[in-house]
Amino acid sequence: MLRFLVRRSLGAMVIILLISAITFFLFFAVPSEPAQLACGKNCDPDAIRIINHNLGLDDPVPVQYWHYLVGIFAGRDFDIGHCSAPCLGYSFRNDQPVWETILDRYPTTLSLAVGGTVVFLVVGVSIGMIAAARRGTFADKFLSSLSLVGNSMQIYFVGTIALWLLVDSWGVLDRPEYVPVTQDPVGWFSGMLLPWLVLSIIFIANYSRMTRSLMIEQLDEDHVRTARAKGMSHRTVFFRYAWRGAIAPIVTLVGIDMGSLFGGAMVTEFTFTLHGLGRLAVDSVTQKDLPMLMGVMLFSCTAIVIANIIVDALYAVIDPRVRLA
Structure with missing residues (x-):
């Protein structure tokens, strides 16, 4: 395991170095x-x-x-x-240190990524498992159709409608804003709840469909049929055998999605006027602020690479058939 982590870390450093070089030199190609x-x-x-x-x-x-x-x-x-x-240098626009600006913006992105991941992972996987357990029934068809509709939605459209209905018209939720969790936990939760829900819509659709397909595939495996033939209960077969075999691909997808969200959820932050890394990256591009753009790119790339290394390492824990040779 240690050799694997060292090897992957060295490879990650090479990837980050290449991305930084490409971004740096492409900037000077702009007139x-x-x-x-x-x-x-x-x-x-x-x-x-x-x-x-x-x-x-x-x-x-x-x-x-x-x-x-x-x-x-x-x-x-x-x-x-x-x-x-x-x-990471100083901003061309306001002479502010890039690293300090990133640290100031990152708690917003981190809160959005962690909360959104919890919502879409719990809801999406649960829907997929229910659909797989009720395969061929009305519940399966309804949940599958609902996932297809959710997968067709766009965050900027759903976010605008949700703001108008849930905040401006009905007043059910508070207007989205970031409040430090250490300062006001209740205000942090209420201010981030709507962005979490909107961000998770598309991910819920993907995870529910993927979970359903994987669970159905695992339920048809020979070892699952053998467990049923031995007289094991449906609950034991479903969770102990089928679910354990289906979790590895889901973990892979979670690692990729979380890494991307940690790098900045641009559309969601723009829709709800949240000042995180995604919005900072877009502003840096439009203002041609090279140090800020380079800093955000390196930070985001590092988050994605680290997430993938963690996911690969977890494979050995989740699936004993995987060997990190």
Whole structure:
């Protein structure tokens, strides 16, 4: 297991390095002047030259990238101040440290990802298991049709309708906003409940359909039939044998989805005006803010890679047939 984790960690570092290089060099292919963006419209050449020097933009692009990598591990000195490790630079727009901005925005994204995952995992898997247990009945057909409808929905459409009905018209739920859970747990829950529900709609559809298919497949396996022939109860066969065989692919999907959500749920954050990493990434692209964009990309990539490593390691625990050789 230790060798596997070390090998996967080294591979993850290579992936993150490649993504950072591609993002960094593609930015300079865009016909724009970062110093001009940082300075504004009414800016003379001397001011642009000073900004380029302060931000290290007057060096060759490969040198800038090398300084960027060194700053992540050892910190970096700018004319505007020292940036401690992990240094992701300063924003071109407001001269704020990128790492501090990410840490300030990430609790919103983390709350959205964790809460949404709990909702769609519990509800989606439960619906799929009920449909598989009632295969061919009205309940199975109804739940399968409901999942198909949910899979066809879009977050920005459902979110807008839900805001209008549940918040503005009926007043059933509070208007979405992020409140630190350590400051007000009740306000945190009520402010994030609607985004959790809307975010989970599409995921619930995917997980219910996948769980149903996997459970039906497992219920037709020979070892499950043998357990039935031995006189075991339906509950024991369903949960001890069929469910255990179907859980591995579901765990894989959870790891991928959670990694993506930890990187930022852009559409959901925009729909409910939540200031998380997803919204920060979009703003960085539109403003051509390279340090902020690079920081969000690296942070999101790291979250996805770590989630996949954890999922692969859990395979050995869930399925004894898996060997991490």
